[in-house]
Amino acid sequence: MEVHHHPHVEKKSFKEYLLEGLMIFLAVTLGFFAESFRENITKHEKEHHLMEMLVEDLKADLPKLDSAIAKNDIKLNRLDTLRLMICDVSIKKLTNNEYRYMYFLHRAANYRYFNFFATKRTIEQFAKNDGFGLIKKQQVSDSINSYYQFNEDIVGQENIHSQALYESFQLSQTIFDVRILNDYLTRADIPLILSSDKIFSLITNDKNTLLLFAYKLYTARGTLFVSIVNLKNQKARAERLIKLIEKEYHLENQ
Numbered sequence: 001m002e003v004h005h006h007p008h009v010e011k012k013s014f015k016e017y018l019l020e021g022l023m024i025f026l027a028v029t030l031g032f033f034a035e036s037f038r039e040n041i042t043k044h045e046k047e048h049h050l051m052e053m054l055v056e057d058l059k060a061d062l063p064k065l066d067s068a069i070a071k072n073d074i075k076l077n078r079l080d081t082l083r084l085m086i087c088d089v090s091i092k093k094l095t096n097n098e099y100r101y102m103y104f105l106h107r108a109a110n111y112r113y114f115n116f117f118a119t120k121r122t123i124e125q126f127a128k129n130d131g132f133g134l135i136k137k138q139q140v141s142d143s144i145n146s147y148y149q150f151n152e153d154i155v156g157q158e159n160i161h162s163q164a165l166y167e168s169f170q171l172s173q174t175i176f177d178v179r180i181l182n183d184y185l186t187r188a189d190i191p192l193i194l195s196s197d198k199i200f201s202l203i204t205n206d207k208n209t210l211l212l213f214a215y216k217l218y219t220a221r222g223t224l225f226v227s228i229v230n231l232k233n234q235k236a237r238a239e240r241l242i243k244l245i246e247k248e249y250h251l252e253n254q
Contacts, residue, residue: 048249052249054123055246062235072231075109076224079217085102089210090214100198103176103193104190118148147241164220167216167220168213172213174203174209177201
């Protein structure tokens with residue numbers, strides 16, 4: 001009868017077990033660090049890409065801010081001129097040319113604020129992908145937050161201005177003749193007022209009504225002035241933020 005002998009297996013020493021354990025530990029640890037390193041590189045690349053996009057958005061905001069500032073400056077001057085003319089007409093009769101110009105100012109102001117709408121392409125990506133969690137530079141993160149939060153202040157002031165304009169518009173209906181205004185309903189029609197041969201006049205000479213309207217124009221003018229200051233401040237914020245990001249992420253020469 002054949003007898004099978006089990007092969008002799010040499011027992012491993014404690015040092016060999018320790019070495020194997022150490023090798024496994026090192027392999028796992030190195031794998032962990034490699035994965036962590038890879039993730040850090042990916043996050044860094046995402047952060048850098050988001051900063052590039054954000055600078056593009058901020059640079060796109062600058063001409064929009066310039067446009068809103070310039071147009072609202074023109075409107076501010078027209079509100080000022082109309083207010084002064086209303087004060088004049090409350091104490092004396094004006095010429096037809098002066099009344100015509102008042103109608104032009106009344107329509108040209110159009111009771112409209114020229115809004116600024118920030119470019120939100122990148123900030124929306126931040127919200128979707130926890131973009132702020134990728135930003136390692138606290139000053140950059142704080143400045144981005146400050147810029148976009150200030151947009152809410154701009155909108156809030158726009159609403160205050162719109163309310164002031166609405167109140168002045170309501171009162172203007174008792175001062176300007178709608179029969180004349182009906183001929184100049186569109187924005188393209190407004191310049192035609194200045195060349196019109198019509199007879200222009202107001203439908204009331206009541207001093208109290210005129211002075212109240214002048215006061216409401218003064219209020220509207222004040223709220224518009226604050227809005228313009230906000231827009232100028234936001235432009236300065238955008239310029240500072242662009243410089244900060246370009247410096248911190250070495251984008252100056254890109």
